[in-house]
Amino acid sequence: MNMDIDLIxxxxxxxxxxxxxxxxxxxxxxxxxxxxxxxAGLVVVLxxxxxxxxxxxxxxxxxxxx
Amino acid sequence: MELYWKAAAAALLAVILGSAVGKQEKDISMLxxxxxxxxxxxxxxxxxxxxxxxxxxxxxxxxxxxxVLGILxxxxxxxxxxxxxAWICADAGNGSLGAMLQMLGxxxxxxxxxxxxxxxxxxxxxxxxxx
Numbered sequence: 001m002n003m004d005i006d007l008i009x010x011x012x013x014x015x016x017x018x019x020x021x022x023x024x025x026x027x028x029x030x031x032x033x034x035x036x037x038x039x040a041g042l043v044v045v046l047x048x049x050x051x052x053x054x055x056x057x058x059x060x061x062x063x064x065x066x
Numbered sequence: 067m068e069l070y071w072k073a074a075a076a077a078l079l080a081v082i083l084g085s086a087v088g089k090q091e092k093d094i095s096m097l098x099x100x101x102x103x104x105x106x107x108x109x110x111x112x113x114x115x116x117x118x119x120x121x122x123x124x125x126x127x128x129x130x131x132x133x134v135l136g137i138l139x140x141x142x143x144x145x146x147x148x149x150x151x152a153w154i155c156a157d158a159g160n161g162s163l164g165a166m167l168q169m170l171g172x173x174x175x176x177x178x179x180x181x182x183x184x185x186x187x188x189x190x191x192x193x194x195x196x197x
Contacts, residue, residue: 003072003109007101008080015087015094022090038091045097049104056104057147059111063118064143065136 007052011045073109076102096158103150110146137182141175148174 018041025034060066080102088095118139125135148171155164 003069003076003105005072005076005079007105008076008083008098011094011098011101012083012087015083015091015098018094019087019090038093041091042093042097045094049097049101052101052104056107056111059108060143060147063111063115064139066140066143 007048010048014041014045017041069109069112073106076105096154099157100154103154107146107150131185134182137178140178144171144174144178147171 018038021037022034025031025037080098084095084098087098121135121139148167152164152167152171155161155167
């Protein structure tokens, strides 16, 4: 059993990058692109997380014998 | 016990990073919380595994009716997952969704417990019939 601490940094890094991009795009008057960037960041993080959550549920199912 | 310290550090780290990111990107901050909940949850499960093995040993030792402990463990699993998911929903500002999830968990546990209730009912009928 090992903990993937890198995942936390990865998600935080995506959040910071998206935040900076959002600010830059919003200040230059491209609000639609800023929204799309936020949405893209969210989807990327969701794609990373979906598999992890599925793995956790599988682990719970195996352990509690569902 | 190393995993315990790692999990505690990961939770603290996530709180700090989450509050830094959360000012601009609340959604990603919430997903960060979900990720850490999942990671800490898997640590919880890794610690629970030997405990559950011990419970199975106790079941064998006590020659308990097979299936009863399984239902209890399933109820425990549903309770854990429901509790974590409901709190995440509440943290994300969807308290009603969390409450609904808790209700779903309660009903699922009741549904799982039907064989135990039925066995209890049969036992009472047998006792009353024997009188």
